[in-house]
Amino acid sequence: MLNHFSDEQILAIVEENGACKENLLYILLKLQDLSPQNYIDERTANLVAERVGLSRVQMYDILTFYAMLKTKPRGKYIIEVCNSSPCYASKADRVTAILEKELGIKVGETTPDGMFTVSYMPCNGYCEIGPVIRVQGRTHGNLTEEKIKEIIDGLRNA
Amino acid sequence: MSKAVSLLTKRVGKINPQSVEDYVSMGGFEGLKKALTMEPMAIIDEMLEATLLGRGGAAYPAGKKWKQLYNIEGSPKYIVCNGDEGEPGTFKDKILLRDDPMSVIEGMAIAGYVFGANDGYIYIRGEYRLIQAAFKESIEACKKAGFLGENILGSGWNYDIHVVSGAGAYVCGENSALLNSIEAQTGRPRIKPPHLAEVGLFSKPTLVNNVESFADVPLIVNMGGKAFYELGSEGDGGTKLVSICGNVNNRVVAEVGLGHVTLRDLIYDEEFGGGIPEGKELKFFHMGGQSGPIGFPEQLDTPYTAKALKKEGLSIGSGALVVLDEDMCIIDYLLKVCEFFIHESCGKCVPCREGNKQVHNILTKFKNGVATEADLELLQRLSRTMTTASFCGLGQAACTALDCCIKHRRAEFEAHMRGECPHCFPKE
Numbered sequence: 001m002l003n004h005f006s007d008e009q010i011l012a013i014v015e016e017n018g019a020c021k022e023n024l025l026y027i028l029l030k031l032q033d034l035s036p037q038n039y040i041d042e043r044t045a046n047l048v049a050e051r052v053g054l055s056r057v058q059m060y061d062i063l064t065f066y067a068m069l070k071t072k073p074r075g076k077y078i079i080e081v082c083n084s085s086p087c088y089a090s091k092a093d094r095v096t097a098i099l100e101k102e103l104g105i106k107v108g109e110t111t112p113d114g115m116f117t118v119s120y121m122p123c124n125g126y127c128e129i130g131p132v133i134r135v136q137g138r139t140h141g142n143l144t145e146e147k148i149k150e151i152i153d154g155l156r157n158a
Numbered sequence: 159m160s161k162a163v164s165l166l167t168k169r170v171g172k173i174n175p176q177s178v179e180d181y182v183s184m185g186g187f188e189g190l191k192k193a194l195t196m197e198p199m200a201i202i203d204e205m206l207e208a209t210l211l212g213r214g215g216a217a218y219p220a221g222k223k224w225k226q227l228y229n230i231e232g233s234p235k236y237i238v239c240n241g242d243e244g245e246p247g248t249f250k251d252k253i254l255l256r257d258d259p260m261s262v263i264e265g266m267a268i269a270g271y272v273f274g275a276n277d278g279y280i281y282i283r284g285e286y287r288l289i290q291a292a293f294k295e296s297i298e299a300c301k302k303a304g305f306l307g308e309n310i311l312g313s314g315w316n317y318d319i320h321v322v323s324g325a326g327a328y329v330c331g332e333n334s335a336l337l338n339s340i341e342a343q344t345g346r347p348r349i350k351p352p353h354l355a356e357v358g359l360f361s362k363p364t365l366v367n368n369v370e371s372f373a374d375v376p377l378i379v380n381m382g383g384k385a386f387y388e389l390g391s392e393g394d395g396g397t398k399l400v401s402i403c404g405n406v407n408n409r410v411v412a413e414v415g416l417g418h419v420t421l422r423d424l425i426y427d428e429e430f431g432g433g434i435p436e437g438k439e440l441k442f443f444h445m446g447g448q449s450g451p452i453g454f455p456e457q458l459d460t461p462y463t464a465k466a467l468k469k470e471g472l473s474i475g476s477g478a479l480v481v482l483d484e485d486m487c488i489i490d491y492l493l494k495v496c497e498f499f500i501h502e503s504c505g506k507c508v509p510c511r512e513g514n515k516q517v518h519n520i521l522t523k524f525k526n527g528v529a530t531e532a533d534l535e536l537l538q539r540l541s542r543t544m545t546t547a548s549f550c551g552l553g554q555a556a557c558t559a560l561d562c563c564i565k566h567r568r569a570e571f572e573a574h575m576r577g578e579c580p581h582c583f584p585k586e
Contacts, residue, residue, distance in 0.1 A: 085491060
């Protein structure tokens, strides 16, 4: 678990991915992926900021500006539903309803066992297979109720 | 006869995107080889003659942009490729980045040669992270083969391309915001002037073009500006990738000669959109992403080219064409568009940050059947204010779709005032 990573281990990840300003967003997304709760905690943020030459406030500005970066803990698995208009036209509302029913939570919430967080995302450029969801960075499209259940079951049994 | 063209897309799906050998076997790097034998200004002349209107959305002539940068003193100069493709309904750059990345690399390399640059940057949206990784592999393969890196093709010139990731911010598609993002700042736009050609990345002279624009460059160098121009028409050269999606039978990226097809062709032809599913009627279509205009069935015979579309108050923008059928309520749709802008507004200026929220409030009154004539007036005033007073293109264009709908479908707004809409107020 990232939160159990030592400072040295975090810095090693920063180094591996080219510790410089241009790679900052890439590094942050990578660290977030490695975090069991899918977020950037304060210690990690401060370490990265110092290493690439940003102040803490600049780092906080960045973390809260970019939609894919999160400063609060989330579930183990993130399920994001596209709510932009092309997917809306392809009945994305049904997908949201199925997810909410299947997981027993509303969009924006995390299941009590900490397994799943469901949230909205803007168009991620997979409109040819809408409605889409993104799960752990991978996009799934042409969704049906069966397909959504399959994805969730797959994660539950992972 | 087929109206589809296959130039930019000729390698898509036919090669291993990470194989230089495959790329070269289908004409790859011929443009770069030829360019290296030409004077930089001669290449710019071809670009000017090609009349390539920038493919990212703003349609600024690429040749003109190149010439301006060429005439600016200062070094180093940087080449930046905008791969932030964030306009909803747009997925054409993804096809190039994923299936023919070396065409983009080749275009960026030719630009690098023209401006004597040693470093190019490609900013790929965070949502395309799997593509970023593959793109890096392609760069490495090109370096190994001598088309990138040190002493390219024995010319003594060095040029490298760096992949930079976004992290989910639509506004970073705005070129100056994108440069800020590369510099590890928040992706808020810069005030202009100075233009990016003068003060760009790391405050140095910089060229920023879209993915598709760069992929067009090897074609232009190969076939010559004139031949490229003739693929299009009416001051709008070349072919264009169109992302067709929404309520159509085929959701595809189509390549067409500009001005050689109409909107009707794009939506209804079997080789393009293939018509509306379940035999439903077309209600409207949204062009160029959320910031683009909305068109209606009576405009379907407009040729797909900048000039003709402009006459109709339409535009190509990013090349998105989102089709909506009879079941979609205009107010409902506009609320979705507005929610997008509320989410994506960077918060820097008041007209955009607050304006979008107010537009949403008023549209909600229409949806609830409690709006009045005064609300419609207020909507139009708000739109004017946002369009005139917003800091960057995001706020300035946030009401484009709304304006089109009020202009062409005022009656649907008025019907909502009376509580009439089969979608919002279903009869029992």
